[in-house]
Amino acid sequence: MIVYEAAVELKLPRAARPRRRELARFLRQAMEATGLAGEVSVLLTEDEAIRTLNRTYRGKDKATDVLSFPAAETAAGVAGDLVISLETALRQAEERGHSLETEIRVLLLHGLLHLAGYDHEVDDGAMHRKETRLRRQLGLRAGLIERTHAKRARSQPARRRAVRT
Numbered sequence: 001m002i003v004y005e006a007a008v009e010l011k012l013p014r015a016a017r018p019r020r021r022e023l024a025r026f027l028r029q030a031m032e033a034t035g036l037a038g039e040v041s042v043l044l045t046e047d048e049a050i051r052t053l054n055r056t057y058r059g060k061d062k063a064t065d066v067l068s069f070p071a072a073e074t075a076a077g078v079a080g081d082l083v084i085s086l087e088t089a090l091r092q093a094e095e096r097g098h099s100l101e102t103e104i105r106v107l108l109l110h111g112l113l114h115l116a117g118y119d120h121e122v123d124d125g126a127m128h129r130k131e132t133r134l135r136r137q138l139g140l141r142a143g144l145i146e147r148t149h150a151k152r153a154r155s156q157p158a159r160r161r162a163v164r165t
Contacts, residue, residue: 002027002042005049008086016090018044018101023108026138030109031079033134036116038071038079042108050085063088066107068114082111098141106140 002023023042031040047063055061057069065088071078084107086100093103110131118127135141 001039002044004044004086005046008044008046011046012086012090012100016100018099018104022101023104026105027108027112030105030112030134030138033137034109034112034116034130036079036112038075038077040079040082040112040115042082042084042111044084044086044104047085047087050083050088053083065089065092066111068111070115070117080115082108082115084108084111096141102140105138106135109134109138109140 002020004020027040027042050065050067051061051063053067054064057067063085065085067083068080069083070080084104086104089103089107090100093100096103113127113131113134118130120127120131
């Protein structure tokens, strides 16, 4: 189930508003591709709301693009919840030259992989490999992990190599 916060959706230019039916279809396809069983709820919200969640649950006082909340093991038939900031997603879509709907798909796939138990911060590339394979299968360009690594590489100063003489 995909839920928009009404005030956030109305702030979007009409042409940029993602089609709910298409997002719901993609969510089902991506869940099947990841092998994730159970219901997933998706909240499309604004930066301030996701910042509050990020601060509360991760101790990071900043807005982010997607947060994943896996369901407790006792929650039968529920895989978890995803929260996506439409404001951040729109900025990222503009930076990458694609639609907001495409950006939300990238974020959905990334979030679903987290719900499936992957964690790119500690898994030695397993999530990256899975995301790369699935985004190709689902017709998406660069995934979130690749973009994050590329951004970090651009922001770090070049290191000088020692030369033996």
